[in-house]
Amino acid sequence: MRQLLVVLFTISNAATSIAQDWTGFRGDGSGITRADLPTWWSPEEGIAWQAGIPGYGQSSPVVWDNHVYVTSSEGPFQHDCQVHAFDLQSGNKLWTSHIDATTKVENYFRNSRAAPTCCVDADGVYSFFASGDVTAMSHDGLVRWTTPVIKTYGEVDNERGVASSLAQTDDHLFVLVDHHGPSYLLAINKHDGEIAWKADRGDRVPSWSSPVSARLGGRDIIITSSSDTVDAYDAETGESLWQLDGLQGNHIPSASIVGDEVFVGSTTMYGGATDEDATAGSNCCIRLTSTDGKPGYEVRWGAERANSYYSTPLAFAGYVYYVNKVGVLYCIDQATGEQRFAKRIGNPCWASAIAVTRTDGEQFVYFVTKNGFTIILxxxxxxxPIARNQLYDASAMMDAREAAEKQRRANAVPADQMAPKTGPEKVFAGMPESQLHQMFLYGDPMVYGVAVAGDCLLIRTGQHLFCVGE
Structure with a gap:
């Protein structure tokens, strides 16, 4: 008897309810929720508040009750890791807690800078930083425990640092570290920070994708799409349940799980996957199965033309959406993998798309591009498209650019303390920062992540948090 996977959702089962909590990266891991989000705003109207974030960070917001949590870091070696709590109604900063990094990570604009997104539950907020430090805090900012993962298991050989976000079940947090060296998936006990289990993954291609939790019958499982494979693990024991190998380019986007389906994002990238056809086919759909209690999978389709760079694929209302590194949006039929359209939307998305169903039954998809425009389909x-909304005007953009440049100068690593660049970064080591900014389209303010809280859309740049809504 085949049993199909049912994903744990954080939204209410009531048809008219509105989700209040956004508990991790992409909410429950699907990027889908119920909300009456606004469909129109501008720099002058429709933005409830904006708040400055000390330091610099690339994580997405998470929400519990009326608290919004984001992270950032400061110092030439990101020694000061910070968790910030903001009031959802007013945008006032409630508190900042500081964690002393146990390993050094250069504060370089192409490195991970507080990129992992937190998890949150009724007991508090759980953070993870490129330094390898996992920390649990109460909702009023008191540190309960800290576990130094990288200090415990060895330095990470990853050209741009650790950026994988946490996943969670009721009892555990999950940390994925894939790099040129002994890679692993780690389960940490939420109560006391003790290591519950460690699943060794061998030497891997460096990756920045995040694990995702799901529920198969009465069993929690962890799905990883990373370093050319998709793997499933038992959440309680770390037992490897199955592996799909032979993929290319799934080093940045995370898996997206909706119902009994897993959607994998892949991209061609410098120093990594280069075969465009193979990479397109690695943007695939996997159906999760269970036969006689044994978890398994079957590949439903691989896309003929699709590419998912920084943002994770979104499956919603019968379609799967992917955005590549130059801002081309691919729409794929969820049932067949056939392309419905490909359209340039003006800028790439570093924030993953979200999908909402309103209380009146209307459905919309929100793509927040790197330069602060939101396209709603x-x-x-x-x-x-029904709208294209701007978040900040030219004056605010210039102010943010100057603030980010000032922050980079203040946190610059002294030349005599810079570590030699490795991997693809060796090619760029001698180039001036301005040239690299132009080559890779870096330019603050950049939108890194989004979240939904009630009927509000939260948008995070490197140094600001915006709340769009009433």
């Missing part, structure tokens, strides 16, 4: 076979 109604799902369909054709590109049908």
């Amino acid at each position: 109604q799902p369909g076979d054709e590109y049908d």
